[in-house]
Amino acid sequence: MTYETIKMSIDTRGVATLMLARPQVHNAMNGVMWRELLDAVQALEADGSVRVVVLTGEGQTFCAGGDLGYQQAQGGASLDDRLDEARRFSALLHALDSLSKPLIGRINGAAYAGGFSLISVTDVAIGIDTASFAITEARLGLVPAVMLPFVVRRLGMVNARRLFLTARRFPAAEAVSYGLLHASVPPGALDAAVEDEVAHVLRCGPQALRTIKHLIAQASRHGIDVPHEHTIGQVAAMWDSAEGREGILSYFEKRKPAWTTPA
Known part of the structure; x- marks a missing residue:
């Protein structure tokens, strides 16, 4: 399948790379991306040759969260349409979370709002040490309801309360301390660090x-x-x-x- 907002590839070892590919808007997610990501994850789940999946972003940002233009447009939609759109995001997070193959986050830059939730459903997350992170919805009067259970599970209640209720931005070292990332490395070392995780997975049954x-x-x-x-x-x-x-x-x-x- 040809995608508009993501890129997917599988190498000869069975390592799949799933890349958010809207760098012009910092990989912000809209309804099209949610649908395409869900389709790709379901295809990777069904592909017996795939051993491990690497989730990353194109450009300098991992994911800026939800596309605000797309979200603004939802304000004029019917309730049924708005529910359907929210269900797509929920289905995506559940599909990523329940993927039967190891899911490794290659966090190539900042992650905010909904982008934060994508990291929260990875099995392993390695990020660059110059990246910043925040759960920003409350600043805009928005409620991050769909992602909240996954983030609370990842961070724990105490950390989640602080980050959800202040919308504060924090650096990669702090993300490691919360357990959002497993490690942070210089940008030039990111690929090697991710490859090390992949290599360990490929040794396993x-x-x-x-x-x-x-x-x-x-x-x-x-x-x-x-x-x-x-x-x-x-x-x-x-x-x-x-x-x-x-x-x-x-x-x-x-x-x-x-x-x-x-x-």
């Missing part, structure tokens, strides 16, 4: 990663109350799985495992 992401989501919702028989069953299945057998055999044979991608 694809089916194991899919199952682990599912179990992490369950643990996030239920804590230690995840049904015991379910986790016990996962261990029993792992011991007899083709991937588990290959991983253990490769250890004893002192070679790299020959992973096959999940169907």
